Amino acid sequence: MNPLKVERVVKQYGDKTAVNGLSFEVSEGEIYGLLGANGAGKTTTMRMVLGLIFPDGGDIRYFGKPYSKEQLSMLGYLPEERGMYPKIKVSDQIVYLAQLRGMSRKDAEANLRKWLDKFQVPEYYDKKVEELSKGNQQKIQFIAAVIHNPRIVILDEAFSGLDPVNVELLKTTVKELRDNGTSIVFSTHRMEHVEELCRNITIMHKSNPVLQGPIREIKKKFPQERVILSADAPISGLETVPGVVSVVRHEHGYELKVREPETAQAVLRHALAQGPVRRFELMEPTLNEIFIKTVGENHE
Amino acid sequence: MNKLGTVIAFTMRNKMRSKAFLISTLVLILLVVIGGNVPYLINKFGGDKTRSVGYVEGQYPEIVQGLRTLYAKQEKPDVKLENGASDEKQLKAWVEDGTISGYLTFTDNPAIGFPSAIYHSKSALGSDTSQSLQIALQEIKNDFVLKDAKLSDEQKSRLNAPIAFQNEQVTDGSGKTAEEQGTAIGLTYVIVILLFMSVMISGQLIATEITAEKSSRVMEIIVTSVSPLAQMFGKVIGTFVVAILQIAGIVGALVINLNLPHNADALQGFGIRLDTVDPAMIVYTVVFFLTGFFLYAMMFAAVGSIVSRTEDLGQAVLPITMLTIVGFYVAMFGLTHPDSPLIVVCSFIPFFSPFLMVLRVGLAEPGWWEIALSIGILLVSILVLGWLSAKIYRTGVLMYGKRPSVKELVKAMKAYKV
Numbered sequence: 044m045n046p047l048k049v050e051r052v053v054k055q056y057g058d059k060t061a062v063n064g065l066s067f068e069v070s071e072g073e074i075y076g077l078l079g080a081n082g083a084g085k086t087t088t089m090r091m092v093l094g095l096i097f098p099d100g101g102d103i104r105y106f107g108k109p110y111s112k113e114q115l116s117m118l119g120y121l122p123e124e125r126g127m128y129p130k131i132k133v134s135d136q137i138v139y140l141a142q143l144r145g146m147s148r149k150d151a152e153a154n155l156r157k158w159l160d161k162f163q164v165p166e167y168y169d170k171k172v173e174e175l176s177k178g179n180q181q182k183i184q185f186i187a188a189v190i191h192n193p194r195i196v197i198l199d200e201a202f203s204g205l206d207p208v209n210v211e212l213l214k215t216t217v218k219e220l221r222d223n224g225t226s227i228v229f230s231t232h233r234m235e236h237v238e239e240l241c242r243n244i245t246i247m248h249k250s251n252p253v254l255q256g257p258i259r260e261i262k263k264k265f266p267q268e269r270v271i272l273s274a275d276a277p278i279s280g281l282e283t284v285p286g287v288v289s290v291v292r293h294e295h296g297y298e299l300k301v302r303e304p305e306t307a308q309a310v311l312r313h314a315l316a317q318g319p320v321r322r323f324e325l326m327e328p329t330l331n332e333i334f335i336k337t338v339g340e341n342h343e
Numbered sequence: 344m345n346k347l348g349t350v351i352a353f354t355m356r357n358k359m360r361s362k363a364f365l366i367s368t369l370v371l372i373l374l375v376v377i378g379g380n381v382p383y384l385i386n387k388f389g390g391d392k393t394r395s396v397g398y399v400e401g402q403y404p405e406i407v408q409g410l411r412t413l414y415a416k417q418e419k420p421d422v423k424l425e426n427g428a429s430d431e432k433q434l435k436a437w438v439e440d441g442t443i444s445g446y447l448t449f450t451d452n453p454a455i456g457f458p459s460a461i462y463h464s465k466s467a468l469g470s471d472t473s474q475s476l477q478i479a480l481q482e483i484k485n486d487f488v489l490k491d492a493k494l495s496d497e498q499k500s501r502l503n504a505p506i507a508f509q510n511e512q513v514t515d516g517s518g519k520t521a522e523e524q525g526t527a528i529g530l531t532y533v534i535v536i537l538l539f540m541s542v543m544i545s546g547q548l549i550a551t552e553i554t555a556e557k558s559s560r561v562m563e564i565i566v567t568s569v570s571p572l573a574q575m576f577g578k579v580i581g582t583f584v585v586a587i588l589q590i591a592g593i594v595g596a597l598v599i600n601l602n603l604p605h606n607a608d609a610l611q612g613f614g615i616r617l618d619t620v621d622p623a624m625i626v627y628t629v630v631f632f633l634t635g636f637f638l639y640a641m642m643f644a645a646v647g648s649i650v651s652r653t654e655d656l657g658q659a660v661l662p663i664t665m666l667t668i669v670g671f672y673v674a675m676f677g678l679t680h681p682d683s684p685l686i687v688v689c690s691f692i693p694f695f696s697p698f699l700m701v702l703r704v705g706l707a708e709p710g711w712w713e714i715a716l717s718i719g720i721l722l723v724s725i726l727v728l729g730w731l732s733a734k735i736y737r738t739g740v741l742m743y744g745k746r747p748s749v750k751e752l753v754k755a756m757k758a759y760k761v
Contacts, residue, residue, distance in 0.1 A: 057754055093567045095741060112570065120567045126560030131357060136561075142349045143568035187564060 044107045045070050046195050046226040047092065052101035054087050061087040063250040064101070067243070069195070069226040074217065076237040076258075077230040079247035080338050085230050086123065088247075089197050092228065093120055105195065116145035119193030123200045123230075125184050129173040136172070137187055144191040151190060158186045162212065178209050185213060189220065196220065197228045202236060214240070234330040244330075248338050262327050265336070269326040270299040270307045276318045284313050296322065346569045350577025351584070358548075358585045368589050372596045379600030383608075394472045395425045396462075397434045397446035403458055406449065409483040410476075421475050438465065444472055457484045524706075527624070528678060531705035534628050535698055537590060539671045541632075542639045545586045546667075547660065549578055549640055550647030553740075554656050557648070562740050571737040575648075579640045586636070627704045627714065634721045635697025638728060639667065645732035648739030649747060666694045674698040681706035691717050693724035 047069040054062040062084040069075040079085050090096050092103060094110045105114045128136050134155060141151035159165045162182050172180055181204065189196060201217065202210045217240065221227060229241060237244060238258065246254040254261060268288075272278070273296025281297060282290045286306030291298045301307055307325045314320050328336075358364050400407045407424065414420040425443050428434045434446040445464030452459040460480055462473045482503065489499060553575075556562045565574060600606060642663050650659045673695060677686040681703055690699040690709070700717045703709045738756045739747075747755065 057757075090741075095566060115568060118567065120564060122560060122563035124560040124563065126558075126563070128357075128556075128561055129559060130361075135353075135356070139349065139353045140564060140568060143346055143565065 046106055047228070048102075048104040048107075049088075049092065050102045050104070052088070052091055052098040052103060054084075054091060054096065055099050060250045062091070062098075062247075065245070065247070065252050066101075067245050067252075067255065069228060069243075071226055072221050072224045073242055074221050074227040074229050074240045076241035076244035077228055077247070078232075078234075078237065078244055078334060079230075082249075083247040083338075084250045085247060086199065089120075089199060089228065089230070092195075092197060093118060116191060117194040119188040119191065119196040121185060121188035121196070121198045121201055123203075125181060125204075127172040127180065127184060127187070130171055132168075133170055133172060133175075133183055134168045137183065137190060140187050141190045144193075146191045154190050154192075155186065158190065161216070162186075178205055181205055181209070182213075185216070193225070195226045195228070199230050200232070201229065202231065202233065234334055238330050246334060246337050254333070254337050258330065261333065262330075265328040265333055267304050267307075267325050267327060268301050269328070270297075270301055270310055271322060271324045271326060272297045272299065272310065272314055272320065273322040274314060274318055274320045278314050278317050281310065281313065284309050347573045347577050347580075350569065350574055351581040354552075354578050354581025355585055358582065359588075364585070364589075368592060371589075371593050375593050375597045376600055379597050380606060383606050393419075393421055393423050394444040395423050395442065396472065396476070397425045397428050397437060397443045399428070399431055399434065399446065399448045401449050402451075403449050406458070406480070406483060407447075409486065410479055413479050413482060422472060422479075434463075438463070447476065457487065527621075527705045530624070531702050532678060534632075534701055534705075535671065535674045537594075538632055538635055538697060538701070539667060541586045541590060542636060542667055543664070545582050545636070546639050546643035546663065549582050550643040550650075550656055550660055551653065552578065553644055553647035553736075554650045554653050557650070557740060558652050566740055571740060572733050575641075575644050575733060575736045579637065579644055583636055583640065624705055628701055630718060631697040631701045631721075634718070634725060638693060638697070638721065638725050639663065641725070641729050641732040645735040645739065648736040649742065649752065650739075651742070670695040670698040674702050677702045678706070691720055693721050696721050 045068045049068070050066050051064045052062055052066075053060070053064055065084070065088060067075065067077075077085050077088065087096070091098050094114065097110075103110060105117070108114070134152065137155050138148060138151040141154070142148060146154070156165065156168065159167055164179060164182065167175060167179065167183065172183060175183065185201070188198070198217070202213055205213065214236070217227065217229075221240075229237070231237060241258060243257050244255070244261070245252050272281075278297065281287060281299060284306065286302045287310065288300040288302055299310060301310065304325060311320065311323050314323070398407055410422075411424055414422055414424070425437075428437065428446070431446075431448070434443070437443045438445060445462055448461050448463065449458040450461070460476070462476055464470065464473070485503065486499075489502070494502070556565065643660060646659050646663060647656065650656050670689075673685065673689050677683070677699060680686065686699055686703065686707075689695040690703050690713070696717045700709070700714060704714065734756060735752065738752060742752075742755055
C-alpha cells in the first residue's frame with residue numbers, strides 16, 4: 044500500500060479552478076517531483092495533502108486511510124516561504140514544533156541534537172534564530188520539517204536561497220531520508236535537482252496535470268534533437284547536411300539542432316569525412332527543455 | 344487536549360521570559376507601591392501647610408482683625424495673614440516671587456451690609472486657601488450681624504453648628520453606608536481600570552503575536568501540526584494566565600501596601616475601608632473579568648489572524664479598541680450615575696456588560712435576575728463569537744497579501760470549507 048495516493052483531486056476557489064483532476068502516487072522511499080510554473084496549483088495541492096484545505100472532489104489516502112488528525116504526526120512540511128520565531132531559541136521552538144507533532148519533549152531534544160551534529164552546527168542549540176545567517180536558518184527550518192521522523196515529507200522549494208555547499212548537504216540529507224523509506228513530495232523550479240532526485244514527476248500547468256510519469260519515459264517521448272560534436276580540426280559545412288536546423292560553434296566543438304535522430308548519423312558521417320571525431324553524442328532532451336516546451340508552448 | 348497544553352505552555356514561557364514583560368511588571372508594581380502610599384503622603388505633607396495671604400484692608404480693618412483672631416483660635420491654621428504691604432503693587436510683586444500665595448481686597452457691597460472680598464492669586468480657580476477664607480469671612484459676617492441680636496454664646500454656637508446630613512442607599516437589605524459606598528466606588532473604579540487595561544494590553548499582545556507568526560510564516564508549519572482551534576485557544580488561555588499572574592502581583596502589592604498601618608489610617612480618613620468589601624462583589628468581579636477577557640481576546644485573535652503584516656494591525660483592531668474605550672468611558676460616567684437608563688441598558692450589551700454589570704453590582708442594587716441575564720447573554724455571545732473567531736482564524740491564517748474584505752473572507756471561508 045502506497046504511503047500517499049492522490050486521486051483526481053479538484054479544488055476550486057470561487058469560480059477559479061486551482062487544481063483540476065490531479066492524480067499521483069508516491070511509494071515508500073521515493074521522491075516525487077511536482078513541477079509547474081508559478082500559480083500552476085502546486086501549493087494548493089500540497090496544502091490539500093497536508094489537510095489544510097479539503098479538496099472539492101477526489102480523494103487523498105495516507106497508507107490507504109483517509110485524512111484524519113492522526114495523520115498529522117506522520118507528515119512533515121517545509122513551506123516555500125521560510126519562517127521561524129526570530130526571537131526564540133532554536134531548541135525552544137524546534138522542540139515546541141516537534142511536540143505539536145506528537146513527539147515527547149525528551150525525544151525531541153535528543154533528535155534535535157542529533158540533527159544539529161549532522162549539520163555540524165551543534166552550537167546553535169541555544170542561539171536565537173535571528174542570530175543565524177539565512178542559510179543556517181534554512182537548515183533549522185529543514186530540521187523542523189523532519190525532526191519528528193515523518194513518513195511523508197513535503198518539501199516546497201527545499202533548496203532555494205542556499206549556497207552550493209549547503210545545497211549539496213541538504214541534497215545528501217534528502218537522499219538519506221529517501222533511503223530510509225520516507226516518501227517525499229518535492230517541488231522546485233530547478234530542473235537539474237529534479238533529474239537528480241526524482242523518479243516520477245507531474246508537470247502542472249494552469250491547474251491541469253499536463254505531463255506525468257517516470258522521468259525516463261517522459262524523456263523518451265520527446266525527440267532527441269540535439270547533437271554535441273567536437274573534433275581536433277574545425278569542421279566545415281555542417282549546416283549543409285540535410286535535416287540540420289541550426290549550428291552553434293562553442294569553444295570546444297559544435298552544438299547542433301537536428302530535425303530527427305537519423306539526421307545525427309549523417310552529421311557524424313559528414314564530420315568523419317573531414318578528420319577524426321573526439322566526441323559525438325545524441326543528447327537526451329533535458330528536463331528543463333521539456334518543461335519549457337510543455338509549459339511554455341501554451342503560455343499566453 | 345495535550346497539544347492545547349503544549350501551546351499554552353509555550354505561550355506562557357515566552358511571555359514570562361521576555362524582558363519587556365518583566366520590566367513592565369516591575370515598573371507597574373513600583374508605581375502601585377508609590378500610589379498605595381499616596382494617601383499617607385498627602386496627609387503627611389499636604390494637610391497642614393500654612394499659606395501666607397496678604398491684604399489691602401482699606402476701610403475694613405475690623406474684618407482683617409476678625410480674620411486674625413479667628414485663625415489664631417485654630418489649632419493648625421492653614422492661613423497666615425501677612426501685613427506690611429504698602430499697596431497692591433507690592434502685594435502683586437510678593438505673589439510673583441512667592442512670598443505670599445495671594446492677597447485679599449474688599450469692595451463695598453451695601454446690599455448685604457458686608458463688603459465683597461476678592462482673593463487674588465495665580466490661579467483663577469478656587470483653592471483650599473480661598474475656601475478657608477470664605478468660611479472664615481462667613482463666620483465674621485455672622486458675628487457682625489449677631490452683635491446686635493444680643494444672643495448668648497451658647498445660642499451663637501448652636502446657630503453656627505452645621506446640620507448633620509447623610510446619604511443612604513435604599514435597598515431590601517441593609518443599606519450601604521457612606522463609608523461602604525466610598526469603598527465600593529474606589530473598588531469599582533480600580534476593577535474597571537484593571538479590566539480595561541488587561542483587555543487592551545493582552546488583546547493587543549495576542550493579535551500582534553498571531554500576526555507576527557503569520558508574517559514570519561512560522562504559521563505555515565504550526566497550522567499543519569495542530570488544529571487552529573487548539574492553537575487559538577492555547578494562545579488566548581496562555582496569555583490570560585500570564586495576565587492574571589501579572590495582575591495578581593500588582594493587586595497583591597497594592598493590598599499589602601494599603602494594609603500597612605500608616606496607610607490604613609489614611610484610607611480611613613478618606614472613608615475607604617477594605618473590610619467593608621462585599622464578598623459577592625469579588626465573586627462577580629472574577630466572573631465578569633473572566634468573561635470580558637475571553638470575549639475580547641477572541642475578537643483580537645480573529646482580527647490578528649486576517650492581517651498579514653504587523654504594520655496593518657493597528658488599523659484592523661481599531662473597531663475593537665473603540666468598543667473597549669466606549670465601554671470604559673460609559674463605565675466612568677456610571678461611577679456617578681449607576682442607575683441611569685444608559686448604564687442599565689448597556690449592562691446587558693455583551694461588549695459593555697463586563698465593565699457595567701460589575702459597576703452596577705458595586706454601586707447600585709441590580710436584581711439577581713438582571714445579573715444572571717447579563718452573564719447569560721455574555722456567555723452566549725462568547726460561544727457565538729468564539730465559534731465565529733475560530734472560523735475566521737482558520738481561514739485568516741492561510742490568507743496572505745492585502746487585508747481581505749468581509750466579502751473576500753466569506754468567500755475564502757466557503758472555499759476552505761471551514
